Amino acid sequence: MVFSFLQFNFSQIYPIKLSSQTPVFIINPIAGAKKVNSKKLIEEFLSNNKLMGIIETTTEKNHGKTLTKKYFEEGFRHFVAVGGDGTVNEVASQLINTEAYFSIIPLGSGNGLARTLKIPMNPNEALDKVFNGKKSVMDIGLINDLPFFCTAGVGFDAHCAKQFATGNHSRGLWNYIKVILSGYFSYQTNQSIFCEQPKEYFSVTFANANQFGNNAYIAPDAVLDDNQLDCTIIEKHPKWYGMVMGYLLMSGKIRQSSYVEYYRGTEFSLRHNEKILMHIDGDYVEPFSDNIIAQTLPHALKLII
Numbered sequence: 001m002v003f004s005f006l007q008f009n010f011s012q013i014y015p016i017k018l019s020s021q022t023p024v025f026i027i028n029p030i031a032g033a034k035k036v037n038s039k040k041l042i043e044e045f046l047s048n049n050k051l052m053g054i055i056e057t058t059t060e061k062n063h064g065k066t067l068t069k070k071y072f073e074e075g076f077r078h079f080v081a082v083g084g085d086g087t088v089n090e091v092a093s094q095l096i097n098t099e100a101y102f103s104i105i106p107l108g109s110g111n112g113l114a115r116t117l118k119i120p121m122n123p124n125e126a127l128d129k130v131f132n133g134k135k136s137v138m139d140i141g142l143i144n145d146l147p148f149f150c151t152a153g154v155g156f157d158a159h160c161a162k163q164f165a166t167g168n169h170s171r172g173l174w175n176y177i178k179v180i181l182s183g184y185f186s187y188q189t190n191q192s193i194f195c196e197q198p199k200e201y202f203s204v205t206f207a208n209a210n211q212f213g214n215n216a217y218i219a220p221d222a223v224l225d226d227n228q229l230d231c232t233i234i235e236k237h238p239k240w241y242g243m244v245m246g247y248l249l250m251s252g253k254i255r256q257s258s259y260v261e262y263y264r265g266t267e268f269s270l271r272h273n274e275k276i277l278m279h280i281d282g283d284y285v286e287p288f289s290d291n292i293i294a295q296t297l298p299h300a301l302k303l304i305i
Ligand SMILES: Nc1ncnc2c1ncn2[C@@H]1O[C@H](COP(=O)(O)OP(=O)(O)OP(=O)(O)O)[C@@H](O)[C@H]1O
Pocket: 028, 029, 030, 031, 032, 033, 058, 059, 060, 061, 062, 063, 064, 083, 084, 085, 086, 087, 088, 090, 107, 108, 109, 110, 111, 112, 171, 172, 213, 281, 282, 283
């Protein structure tokens, strides 16, 4: 049977057998701006508390998906993403509508989902939640059938996600702000048909969580288990207004802007004249469709937080 092996070193010290509820930690070593030795941190926590865990580190993009799938097939039912929203997406996308539980150690740059779930930003406190947290459940979003857990969308945010990923930038908030500022003044709006109505937009965000990360509240009223997606449309606005928009975003008041439309629903459509760049949980996806369909999948992910 699957659990007959004792993979983790501590098993030699503490005679505890692995079980299906032994957490599998999936570390993204490139996540986050701070250089944290996540593996050492987790090993020390497990050792100090005489707990068991399996620790894996990804070696390339999408490796988190492969590792999660492998351990799920071996019978494990508790997975922990160690990183940011991209890592969350890789791990949690393999657990949708299964009996497995999901937790997060927020060691990314923005940590949008972890912040919305109020998971402590202190890694040791977050580790404690992995073992002693409450069971819960959340909705997930689908954008053209691709799962997202925090936010997904088109327009300026997707443009920035691509510039950030392809521009050889270090991770972290300040480098992201540089990318935003360098693209903001030249960015043109997009023409579309939003839910059968013509709409010119700067960005359209479908939000499962209430923020992009770093407490940038793009959908301040989003609730993770309300069976709905929130949708924030930022319309064409004068460039001088960018400062105001930034303030409203960071203060959770974006709905007060006269350039913002805010919707809540279970499904949205957005048609364009050509295939359009998207972002999913902050990672860009090359254009593959001119027609965007965003939907919610209610209560599809089990949590321990
Ligand atoms: N070993 C790896 N090497 C390169 N890329 C990886 C590796 N493991 C995961 N990735 C990718 O790294 C990207 C960034 O990860 P993640 O989003 O977790 O960190 P972040 O961008 O710093 O945090 P946040 O999304 O919260 O701002 C994701 O696209 C993920 O798929």
